């Protein structure tokens with residue numbers, strides 16, 4: 001029996017599965033651990049390896065096999081999931097074991113830039129592996145949350161051949177052959193998410209510091225997310241034509257940002273995010289004055305109005 005086979009035959013005894021799927025997970029931070037649990041729950045046999053051994057031991061207690069070395073983890077299965085802080089960790093771990101990569105399928109679900117992702121794919125495929133890239137748009141490490149999903153890209157045949165094995169991880173959004181595309185979408189969503197989270201914390205701090213009822217505010221503010229969806233779609237349409245806005249709207253937004261800054265700073269709340277926002281509108285006003293026609297913030301952000 002080939003221990004590296006992705007579908008293992010086990011004896012058809014009562015209580016045993018006719019066939020057992022298996023894969024390896026390297027990297028056991030919160031995401032790697034969540035994946036191991038979801039895979040084991042789905043009846044998949046999982047081998048794990050992690051730089052800090054204690055995390056692998058904890059997974060072994062849940063039923064995972066623990067490899068002693070990264071090379072052993074590669075040898076254990078044909079399909080290898082990487083869940084690491086960044087792509088450098090892949091080179092640190094797999095570099096010394098690179099002669100074990102031939103014939104493997106590496107699904108790197110770690111975050112990094114699209115360019116680093118494409119370079120990583122080239123590195124792995126030069127060593128004889130097939131490669132898939134993933135970006136987890138999960139609700140934190142709750143990959144089983146109904147709103148969690150996984151962007152994937154890489155060769156379609158590789159995706160098609162392994163989509164069922166990877167299905168327990170999250171809903172899949174396959175984007176296409178370009179290895180970098182999953183990270184383009186993932187990092188773009190994170191750009192929004194980061195600004196949203198800091199903006200939300202500023203909003204909470206304003207209400208909290210004012211002495212108003214935080215729960216009452218949250219109940220109202222979190223009750224109408226659809227209005228953001230409409231802005232997203234309208235601005236996306238605008239982006240296709242160079243962005244939204246005219247001089248009046250830029251001045252209105254600039255003045256509005258000042259009110260948020262005042263409301264924040266009067267209460268001792270940090271308003272640096274809003275100062276950054278206001279600076280975009282200041283630049284749009286100046287660029288518009290200079291050009292003699294509207295220069296939307298989108299053009300400044302896109303790098304068209306340097």
Ligand code: NDP
Nearest residue numbers: 027028029030031051052084085089092110111136140141
């Ligand atoms: P962590 O940063 O907690 O760690 C992931 C793993 O990377 C750990 O096992 C760590 O090993 C390992 N690692 C880091 N650097 C090295 C190195 N140089 N050599 C060997 N191993 C290394 O990540 P998460 O589990 O939180 O996330 C994994 C990926 O998923 C990241 O890219 C993250 O951006 C992304 N992500 C995370 C989400 C979350 O909510 N946590 C949500 C969506 C995506 P050790 O245990 O030894 O430190």
